[in-house]
Amino acid sequence: MIQDLTTEYGKIFEEELINEIVQVGTFKEIPEGYKLMDIGDFVRGMPLLISGAIKILREDEDGDELLLYYLEKGDTCSMTMACCMGDNKSEIRAIAEMDTKLIIVPIQKMEEWTTKYKSWRNFVFNSYHERLNELLSTLDNIAFQKMDERLIGYLKEKARVTKDNIIHNTHQEIAYDLHSSRVVISRLLKKLEEMGKIKLHRNYLEILDL
Amino acid sequence: MIQDLTTEYGKIFEEELINEIVQVGTFKEIPEGYKLMDIGDFVRGMPLLISGAIKILREDEDGDELLLYYLEKGDTCSMTMACCMGDNKSEIRAIAEMDTKLIIVPIQKMEEWTTKYKSWRNFVFNSYHERLNELLSTLDNIAFQKMDERLIGYLKEKARVTKDNIIHNTHQEIAYDLHSSRVVISRLLKKLEEMGKIKLHRNYLEILDL
């Protein structure tokens, strides 16, 4: 755990802080598909990602989903932090996009370290900053783009995060993430295939040239 | 200025911090409609709102607008803070929704006070937190609601912020804020009038019962 932590966070955190994290943090290995947190859950800890990726989803009252963004190595979840200061119920759902290693830090420590370590303070601010910008860009996509553009963006981002040009999802799953319907996604994917940008298969698709 | 500042922020900031703010801050009175900041502008200061309201807009490459949220008294602009840590160009446009009083604090002080004052640190964290939640709720509206619901929400929010049941806007202006078109908004407003929820006039409309 010290090894992993130092590799990923050694450059930005003081040694003393790293030691504290090792003492109070819990190392976890999470399999793909594991649900780390759901809407309404109480937030008990704050995750520091070592490797892998976690997808963050929003859901409305009717159960309609929407992908917000991915957390990757070096990221933490600002939502979690935000929750610590409010009613501390989660506003979002978090699901491991691939096998993921992370460290959970108790939320009490968060406040303490904010006073004690400048590097931690900067880390937290930076994290908020990044999440705000991610949310803004998600909002841009939804507000200003049509479904075909959003779909292309989705495939690109997913390929980037998983470092894999094969998208292992059914059309239905993609439709959920984009808050659309299966038929619409099938239609658009077919068009992309006709344009030679992707190749469709059962349960997965290949990205050729987006 | 000390009077205004103490009234609004006296409860949350230490006296020493209030004094510092008075020393380095610039008090400003902004008329309705004044553009405080545009996309791409360099961020030089951080606003602390004393009274009034500021609307925060996002715009895409084609010039299409979208209202994100309002800043009100006691608020500050997290985007501004976020910008201070990044390339410090603004991602958003800020326009006074009504006559507004505020204090501009130089951004260098922000970092300094974050180390020095616990109350400031909490204020900044809280502000990030609130903005994240505002953005989330804006995103919910756009992603999950239809235009008629969004329009009702817009009118309600505007009435709340301006404390006025008369909305002083043309249909075209409303359409810009919601990123829609004038004809669509006219259509929907007419329906609301037929339902007895509002009363339409030239250049303004009355909210009866939403």
Add this chain to the structure above:
DNA sequence: CCTGTGCAGTAACAAAGGTTACAGAGGCTT
């Protein structure tokens, strides 16, 4: 009082996206 300008109402049409329904294909189980 006349007129230009901007605002609002409305109709007709277009496009995007969502819905329903059904057929066939692939793959697994028995």
Add this chain to the structure above:
DNA sequence: AAGCCTCTGTAACCTTTGTTACTGCACAGG
């Protein structure tokens, strides 16, 4: 091989939203 389940392709249709075009109306300024 037969049966079953899930995924994909496709057609027909509907709703919502956006677009274009034209009308009349209100108001300000000459």
